[in-house]
Amino acid sequence: GAVVSQHPSRVICKSGTSVKIECRSLDFQATTMFWYRQFPKQSLMLMATSNEGSKATYEQGVEKDKFLINHASLTLSTLTVTSAHPEDSSFYICSAYKGGGNPYEQYFGPGTRLTVT
């Protein structure tokens, strides 16, 4: 299998606070993980690519100081939304490369619904 989990599945936080979202590959090692966000009724947009042990590569327009990504191990990447504001409310989804098998196939987590009040 290739299972990716995310925690929490839902989180509500107050404006100005920070929230951390975890992405774990449960049964494989992932050298590369990806973070996406999805606004209501819209498609997924890639935010950043995270490689284990190195700095994340952010897509154009994504603030790296606001969305802190850490990929400290081969099975865990975290996304921290700092000083969250209501416009950061979104559905955040991570994915991971398994390696081997189908090259470049990403396995997706179930997503985290963030609501900033």
Add this chain to the structure above:
Amino acid sequence: KQEVTQIPAALSVPEGENLVLNCSFTDSAIYNLQWFRQDPGKGLTSLLLIQSSQREQTSGRLNASLDKSSGRSTLYIAASQPGDSATYLCAVFGNEKLTFGTGTRLTIIP
């Protein structure tokens, strides 16, 4: 910059009908194309992945085709069922990233 478009944006069909969802992409330099379904408020479920060297993939009632040179893919669903109601997303992998289409919201009418 890769752009992926899906037409139609929404589709309603009676149960039992066969249907086709369309996906087009602007840059044909891709490694693979993948179709996903997404239920409301949920994550993605991978349906089919087609490598750039392949023309089609089949899984049960689903058949996906890929014409890389023309930048098109179709997802054919046979004998549709109410449980097929969901949003279907296509995504292409190229230039080290996955680019998603705009999605087709499918409703199967019992």
